[in-house]
Amino acid sequence: MTAGALPMVVPAPDLPARVRIHEVGARDGLQNEKTAVPTAVKAEFVRRLAGAGLTTVEATSFVHPKWVPQLADAEELYPLVSDLAGVDLPVLVPNRRGLDRALALGARRVAVFASATESFAKANLNRTVDESLAVFEPVVREAKDAGAHVRGYVSMCFGDPWEGAVPPHQVARVCTALRDMGCDELSLGDTIGVATPGHVQALLALLNERGVPTPALGVHFHDTYGQALANTLAALRHGVTTVDASAGGLGGCPYARSATGNLATEDLVWMLHGLGIETGVDLGRLTATSVWMAEQLGRPSPSRTVRALSHKDQ
């Protein structure tokens, strides 16, 4: 570039001044990897993400190693990153056993993982929606008693591979139950990437009506149908300031239908910075981190921004 830097910064009306990016690459991104990633590489990934300016970096999951062998090293990993100053390091906890392991290591930001649909609750958690909520209730209570901040993930908020379109009122029931338990924050997941902007606005509006305030809501979009950033824009217009994203678009295989790539953090940052929205992220350092991680995994990043910024050959 010889002139004005890109993206050109042009704010739009009615958008937040600052967005908190909840970086999920190290947990959601790596949990489906077929390649075994050494613990030291994961720790370096988390540290580089923090070094790029991300202040919320989900570090790992204390799920039983039988279910997610990729993250079986949570006990080893967490102490390797817990010294990072000024960075929140939430971890996923599926049950009381997982919570106890996380708390014992000093974790004070935890997340539970619920489903808006019966089909996915059954497939992923082997429980009904209500049974899974009953499991989470004492987990959330214990976490709150320990002084932890609790995030509640709600998956399949817009569509489900078995049930098709998911009506907002069905999602709202799960969300209000998680709030009633004490969850500080909810993350609305479009797990199969089918949402469109009007659907996003409608769900957010309904949740507000049901007593869930916008500051307690984060959005978690997948780019399976290329909709993630447009949906993010719709959420920002509604006032949402917490957006989940995965460095380099890590997470599942972008070439298969069931594997629904996360919104790439770099693509998100490009838009937010163009809109003059503060994130604290250094896009160059973040892109370099994703390029480095792609080398560790042996395949290119699916993020369009990472590809555009890292192909210096043209």
Add this chain to the structure above:
Amino acid sequence: MTAGALPMVVPAPDLPARVRIHEVGARDGLQNEKTAVPTAVKAEFVRRLAGAGLTTVEATSFVHPKWVPQLADAEELYPLVSDLAGVDLPVLVPNRRGLDRALALGARRVAVFASATESFAKANLNRTVDESLAVFEPVVREAKDAGAHVRGYVSMCFGDPWEGAVPPHQVARVCTALRDMGCDELSLGDTIGVATPGHVQALLALLNERGVPTPALGVHFHDTYGQALANTLAALRHGVTTVDASAGGLGGCPYARSATGNLATEDLVWMLHGLGIETGVDLGRLTATSVWMAEQLGRPSPSRTVRALSHKDQ
């Protein structure tokens, strides 16, 4: 799917009821292909696009074969598709010679291709911006005299690889010149894909101020940084109802920096249909067309929606 069809249709306020998709795959998509595409395949592609419900299908370019050998068969191709009923088949004409060739074949929708920046005018047209406008002036006049509808493409409206960010007033000067010549419609091109939604809104607002009404404006976004659909949403909110897109995301190589993939028509249609916006397009037939074309070209479509809908194995 066993239940509600996807995407779920949820309109958003303040968006148009109908969008005209200006399909550019057969021209913009194929003009950089290294693979030689037989004329009969191109004709079949145009016919299938029309069969999928697209009513504006840019067919080819009457540029000198020396510059774009990929489209050197314009004279052979056009008569193979010009019988399509109810479908507009615009063609690109770089100069009076090209216009005369197109008019002789009965074309009555033509497009000229201008640049908002001096660097790209020099690189692409080997002229200054003003010199290129001087070349277009008699082309547009003759086309209008012949009763043709004239579109003016304006490239590099948001950023330029040599000049960086492009200020809106610079774009407005070229746009108003093209309107003053008689162009019925302008297509605002983000040729390197760097725009963000605030920038889009600002340019559209400035053009309105300078006397170019929104119905005369189309948008042409590239997905190089993953921004195309979010930018489209911003344009729709401004009232734009003409959106350029390329079936399957054809156009350049998505893996190289300089090659800036067009917005995929399927990704656009997914969003528009989710928003309840009419397009007339049958997404299944369109996806099948892109899958077929990808087979002809010997490489997969970069469209995320095409990938998601065509991977039936999972």
